[in-house]
Amino acid sequence: MGRGAIPAPDIMTENALSIDSVSHRFGRFEALKNVSLTVPRGSFTALLGVNGAGKTTLFSLITRLYDNTSGVIRVAGHDLRQTPGRALARLGVVFQSRALDADLTVAQNLTYHAALHGIARKPALLRAAEVLAQVGLSDRLDSKVSALSGGQQRRAEIARALIHRPEILLLDEATVGLDVKSRAEVVELTRDLTRQGVSALWATHIMDEIRPSDGLVIPHRGQVLADGRAERIAAPHGDLTAAFLALTGAEGTGGTVA
Amino acid sequence: MSADPTPRMWLTAFLGITRRETLRFVNQRGRFLAALVRPLVWLFIFAAGFRAVLGLSITPPYQTYVLYEVYVTPGLCGMIQLFNGMQSSLSMVYDRETGAMRTLLVSPFPRWFLLGSKLVAGVLVSILQVYAFLLIAWFWDIRPPVWGYVAVLPALFVSGLMLGALGLFLSSGIRQLENFAGVMNFVIFPMFFASTALYPLWRMRESSTLLHDICALNPFTHAVEVIRFALYGQVNWLSLGVVLGCLTVFFLGAVWMYDPSKGLWARRKGG
Numbered sequence: 024m025g026r027g028a029i030p031a032p033d034i035m036t037e038n039a040l041s042i043d044s045v046s047h048r049f050g051r052f053e054a055l056k057n058v059s060l061t062v063p064r065g066s067f068t069a070l071l072g073v074n075g076a077g078k079t080t081l082f083s084l085i086t087r088l089y090d091n092t093s094g095v096i097r098v099a100g101h102d103l104r105q106t107p108g109r110a111l112a113r114l115g116v117v118f119q120s121r122a123l124d125a126d127l128t129v130a131q132n133l134t135y136h137a138a139l140h141g142i143a144r145k146p147a148l149l150r151a152a153e154v155l156a157q158v159g160l161s162d163r164l165d166s167k168v169s170a171l172s173g174g175q176q177r178r179a180e181i182a183r184a185l186i187h188r189p190e191i192l193l194l195d196e197a198t199v200g201l202d203v204k205s206r207a208e209v210v211e212l213t214r215d216l217t218r219q220g221v222s223a224l225w226a227t228h229i230m231d232e233i234r235p236s237d238g239l240v241i242p243h244r245g246q247v248l249a250d251g252r253a254e255r256i257a258a259p260h261g262d263l264t265a266a267f268l269a270l271t272g273a274e275g276t277g278g279t280v281a
Numbered sequence: 282m283s284a285d286p287t288p289r290m291w292l293t294a295f296l297g298i299t300r301r302e303t304l305r306f307v308n309q310r311g312r313f314l315a316a317l318v319r320p321l322v323w324l325f326i327f328a329a330g331f332r333a334v335l336g337l338s339i340t341p342p343y344q345t346y347v348l349y350e351v352y353v354t355p356g357l358c359g360m361i362q363l364f365n366g367m368q369s370s371l372s373m374v375y376d377r378e379t380g381a382m383r384t385l386l387v388s389p390f391p392r393w394f395l396l397g398s399k400l401v402a403g404v405l406v407s408i409l410q411v412y413a414f415l416l417i418a419w420f421w422d423i424r425p426p427v428w429g430y431v432a433v434l435p436a437l438f439v440s441g442l443m444l445g446a447l448g449l450f451l452s453s454g455i456r457q458l459e460n461f462a463g464v465m466n467f468v469i470f471p472m473f474f475a476s477t478a479l480y481p482l483w484r485m486r487e488s489s490t491l492l493h494d495i496c497a498l499n500p501f502t503h504a505v506e507v508i509r510f511a512l513y514g515q516v517n518w519l520s521l522g523v524v525l526g527c528l529t530v531f532f533l534g535a536v537w538m539y540d541p542s543k544g545l546w547a548r549r550k551g552g
Contacts, residue, residue, distance in 0.1 A: 086387045090540075108285060108389040116387055120380035124301070126308045131301070138297020139388035139395075141290025183384075 038097075039064045039113075039191040039222035040085070045094035047080055054080040056245045058094070062191060062224050067217045068238035069253070070226040071267065077245045078226040079119060082195045085224075086116055099190045112140060115184030115221075119195040121176055125169040129160065129179050132168060133186050140187035147186065154182040158212055174205025181212060191222040198232065206232075230263050239263075243271045286390065294390050295398045302402035305372075316365060316410045320357035321417060328353050340481055342513040354423050355509035356478025358411045358433075362441045363501060365407035367469055369399070370448030374455050386539070393536045400449055400532070404441035411437055429512040436511030440504035443524045446531035447500070453538030476502040477509075500527040 040062040047055040055077050062068045072078050083089045085096055087107055096103040098110040123132050130151055137147030155161050158178040163171060171179060177197060184192055194213060198206040210232050213223050225232070233239060235254035240247055248270045249256045253263060260266035286294075306312060328350040343352075376382040385395055415430065425433075451464055473479075475492070476499050486493040496502050503520035510517040 086383070088383060088386060108391070110389075111387055112389040114387065116383070118380050118383050122380035122384045124305070124381060127301070127304055131304060135297055135301045136384065138294050138300070139385065139390070141286045141293050141390075143289075143293050144297075 037063060039066075039099055040224060041095075041097045042081075042085070043095045043097075045081075045084060045091055045096060047084060047089065047091065047093075054245050055084070058242065058245070058247050060240045060247060060250055062222050062238065064190070064222055065217055065220050066238050067214055067223050067225060067234075068240065069233045070224060070240050070242065071228065071230065071233060072226075072242045073228055073271065075244075076242045078242060079195060080245075081242070082116075082118075082193055082226060085193060086114065087111060112187065113190045115187070115189030115192045117177070117180045117184050117192065117194040117197045119197075119199060119226075121180065123168045123176060123180060123183070126167070128165050128167055129155065129171070129182075130164045132179070133183050136183045137186045142187060150186055151182070154185045155179075157185065157216070158182045159208075172205070174201050174208060177201060177205065177209050178212065181209070181216075185216070185221070189221065191224065192216065193224050193226075195226045196228070197225070198227070198229065230267065233263060241267065241270055291390070291394070294388070294394070295401070298385075298395070298398040299402040299405060302399065302406060306406045312368065313410065316361055316368075316407075317413055317417070319364065320360050320414050323357055323360070324350060324353065324418060324421065324423075340483070342510045342515045342517075350418075350421065351423055352481070353479060354415075354418055354425075355512055356476070356505050358414065358437065358508050358512075359440060359444075359476075359478055359501060359505040360473060361410050361414060362404075362407045362437065362444050362504070363469060363473060365403065365410065366441070366444035366446075366448035367451075367464060368448075369403040369445055370452040370455075370464065373399075373449065373452035377452075392539055396449060396536055396539060397532070400442060400445045403445045403448075404438060407441045407445070408434070408437050425512040426514060428514050432514050433508060433511040436507045439521070439524050439528065440507050443500065443504055443528040443531065446528050446535060449535040450531045450538065453535055472499060472501040475499050476505055478502075478505050500524065503527075 038061045040060075042058060042060050045055060045058045046053065058077070058081065060068075070078050070081070080089070084091045085098070085103070087103060087110075091104065096110075099113040101110040101113065103110045123129075124135070127135070130148065133151040133154070134144055134147040137150065138144070142150065152161070152164060155164055158181050160175060160178055160182060163175065163179070168176060168179065181192070181194075181197070192213065197213075198209050201209065206229075210225075213225060217223050227233070233253050235252070235257070237253045239249065239251065239253040239256055241249040241256070249266075257263040257266045260269050331349055373382065376385070385399070386392060388395055412430075447468075451468065455464065475496050477496060478501070482493055482496060482502075485496050500523060503517075503523040506517045506520035507524050510520070
């Protein structure tokens with residue numbers, strides 16, 4: 024974690040994230056019903072669902088914006104309810120809505136986020152240069168966020184999510200609002216990161232972003248309908264779109280399920 | 282990767298939050314000017330006009346008759362902090378709408394610490410504004426004792442914390458930025474006008490006992506009195522007690538409202 028951090032033995036599990044029997048209600052509305060899933064270490068796992076499937080609620084529970092009152096969520100083996108600080112320290116999050124401070128520079132945004140993880144300014148600046156190189160924004164360290172394109176802002180958000188060396192990245196519809204080229208770049212960047220050992224849980228409603236070898240979870244109306252490798256889920260139905268439609272009964276067009 | 286945060290990491294997080302608030306404030310020069318212009322207009326125009334109309338008797342902490350401008354100055358210091366607290370509240374609602382609040386709340390540090398750090402950072406900014414105002418007032422011949430400028434610092438800190446905590450608490454209940462106008466009408470203006478910022482309590486009693494009682498119960502009255510007494514090197518213990526009590530209640534209320542299992546977040550529906 025940089026200067027001031029205490030090296031600590033991690034709890035070694037094969038899963039970067041495990042969710043076991045989690046339910047969540049908003050009043051009478053049951054948003055999640057007994058959801059279980061795992062994200063193996065170093066994997067790219069897609070969470071494919073239509074709007075309202077429960078993806079954002081699930082992300083809000085994993086990031087502890089909502090309290091999970093039933094079931095267990097473990098991040099790198101750390102129970103989110105028992106040891107929330109340790110669990111959250113291992114999470115990097117890219118939210119659906121953009122959350123960079125447009126008035127500040129990229130460096131200021133990144134060092135602020137680093138400070139929220141206890142990383143002092145000097146090592147944070149060094150680390151910021153590292154992660155910006157990873158996402159291809161080396162030359163934008165001192166640029167104001169408002170001067171970046173949509174795709175660059177998304178990449179800067181990924182850099183921010185990486186600055187404290189998380190074990191798993193949660194990306195909630197990270198390509199929303201991006202053009203085709205930027206979208207492909209952001210997906211490819213995330214895949215690169217998984218090749219470097221970071222796990223990724225990628226919530227999306229766009230089928231084109233999923234590859235046959237990816238892990239795939241299909242939530243629908245708060246329940247998990249399928250969990251496994253994308254190619255295995257697709258196989259009985261011919262392709263992924265047909266599999267998705269058969270499982271959910273949702274309308275799909277042009278490779279999206281929204 | 283790390284185990285539980287060390288004291289140094291807590292300090293780093295606090296300094297990071299303070300730095301961000303300061304940078305945002307510096308980047309919004311208009312906000313700084315607005316924060317100064319508002320009380321200065323009151324001081325230069327309103328106070329000058331009312332000086333001849335409003336007679337003031339000798340009331341503590343003053344030991345002689347004072348000009349209306351002198352009387353109203355601590356109230357205007359409080360006004361800066363009141364508006365600053367509400368500005369922080371507004372920025373919390375904005376942060377929540379834009380998603381920046383989520384970034385703060387997914388930090389591994391406890392929520393009370395994150396909210397408290399944001400609160401303290403906002404207060405430090407408001408104290409800078411108050412000192413800038415007092416400097417300008419000095420040139421307008423409003424000159425409390427020199428030690429008053431030092432003694433008022435802790436008073437500004439606690440009163441700023443109380444008003445900031447109120448803003449924090451209110452922000453937790455405001456669903457949309459558009460609803461913020463209601464806060465102006467139903468919180469800021471009533472709090473400011475129904476206080477001792479502009480008129481002493483005995484003046485209120487002359488016109489209405491009910492109004493006097495409302496003013497006496499208003500936490501902002503006590504924030505102003507803490508500042509007023511401190512500017513003259515004295516402590517108003519009753520007001521200090523009220524301010525500290527309200528600070529505790531408002532801050533605990535805000536922490537409760539921002540807790541993931543209670544208050545605001547528990548009622549929000551996700552996708």
